[in-house]
Amino acid sequence: MKNPFFKNKGPFKIDKLLSLSKIKNLNNFKSDIIKNVNDLKNAKNNEVTFFHSKKYENFAKKTKASYCVTTNKLKNYLPYSCKKIITNDVILTMSKLTKIFYPDSISDYPDADLKKIEKSKFHNKIKYGYNVLIGKNVSIGKNSILGNNVIIESNVVIGKNCVISSNVIIKNSFIGDYVHILDSCVLGKKGFGFYPSNPFNVRYPHIGSLIIENGCEIGCGTTIDRGSMSNTIIGQNTFLDNQVHIAHNVKIGKNCIIAGQVGFAGSSTLGNNVMIGGQAGISGHLKIGNNVHIAGGSGVINDIPDNTKVMGYPAKELRSFLKDNK
Numbered sequence: 642m643k644n645p646f647f648k649n650k651g652p653f654k655i656d657k658l659l660s661l662s663k664i665k666n667l668n669n670f671k672s673d674i675i676k677n678v679n680d681l682k683n684a685k686n687n688e689v690t691f692f693h694s695k696k697y698e699n700f701a702k703k704t705k706a707s708y709c710v711t712t713n714k715l716k717n718y719l720p721y722s723c724k725k726i727i728t729n730d731v732i733l734t735m736s737k738l739t740k741i742f743y744p745d746s747i748s749d750y751p752d753a754d755l756k757k758i759e760k761s762k763f764h765n766k767i768k769y770g771y772n773v774l775i776g777k778n779v780s781i782g783k784n785s786i787l788g789n790n791v792i793i794e795s796n797v798v799i800g801k802n803c804v805i806s807s808n809v810i811i812k813n814s815f816i817g818d819y820v821h822i823l824d825s826c827v828l829g830k831k832g833f834g835f836y837p838s839n840p841f842n843v844r845y846p847h848i849g850s851l852i853i854e855n856g857c858e859i860g861c862g863t864t865i866d867r868g869s870m871s872n873t874i875i876g877q878n879t880f881l882d883n884q885v886h887i888a889h890n891v892k893i894g895k896n897c898i899i900a901g902q903v904g905f906a907g908s909s910t911l912g913n914n915v916m917i918g919g920q921a922g923i924s925g926h927l928k929i930g931n932n933v934h935i936a937g938g939s940g941v942i943n944d945i946p947d948n949t950k951v952m953g954y955p956a957k958e959l960r961s962f963l964k965d966n967k
Contacts, residue, residue, distance in 0.1 A: 648745065655675050655708065676688060678739045680700075691711065693712070693731035698715075743848045754795055761775045767787065768787070769791070771789045773792075779793050779795065782802065803816060809824065816853045817853060820855070822859045824861045827864045846869070855878070858880045873891050880899070889907045892909075894915065899917045901920070916933075921937060933951070
């Protein structure tokens with residue numbers, strides 16, 4: 642899906658791209674044209690990607706990227722056709738490259754193109770409350786309703802028969818049909834990504850989107866970040882309780898039920914029919930299988946296979962937990 646939120650300033654020749662990013666051109670790369678940055682799985686020819694953890698070696702072996710930012714220890718997992726940009730800090734280097742392509746993605750500036758809904762094309766077409774603001778290039782489907790003090794920033798897509806309750810802010814998002822967003826949610830803002838540095842921390846660009854599929858419900862006060870390189874996705878018919886936080890690049894499957902105050906770190910993937918109890922925490926870059934049950938208050942720090950019930954910290958299989966805590 643094309644991302645309309647940030648303009649790509651490319652293409653660049655690889656030597657120019659590295660120079661602008663203040664990255665040493667150790668291999669004297671010169672004339673190849675680079676059109677974009679992308680993740681390992683989706684990268685194409687004439688794009689640059691990154692490989693920073695052996696956990697993603699299967700994607701690395703199959704990547705179609707022309708260039709990959711990686712380390713000496715990981716470079717041999719990549720195809721011969723993929724040229725290597727070797728660095729000691731993959732994420733920081735990729736951040737610099739991404740910033741050259743998408744300089745507007747660093748900070749979430751307030752949308753300067755908002756106007757009152759009464760002056761938009763949606764006046765007399767949908768039901769809405771007081772003080773509703775709409776940006777440019779917004780699409781809202783038939784029979785959708787907006788509550789009081791709702792802000793829909795530019796380029797957002799909202800499907801039909803949706804209910805967007807009061808005090809909700811939406812940006813960088815594609816929302817399907819029959820979705821209910823409860824009060825005070827913030828959807829599609831940049832994630833919590835930066836490199837500690839003095840005197841100012843270096844922020845990572847977040848160029849992905851948030852996709853909420855058909856039939857979902859998002860509880861009050863929930864925050865869902867857009868993706869950094871890929872998209873954050875909430876699968877069809879998944880329900881989130883109040884005050885849930887979902888970080889960048891998280892992908893949640895269909896028909897999941899997630900109770901209040903659950904927190905997800907970035908880039909974890911959940912299968913279908915997952916149930917998570919309140920105040921559980923899911924660490925980053927994990928794979929949670931289908932039909933998994935995670936008890937409330939658990940701390941998940943490892944992958945969980947299909948059809949498993951876990952509890953505790955660190956979360957372990959339910960029978961083992963009960964046996965160890967008689």
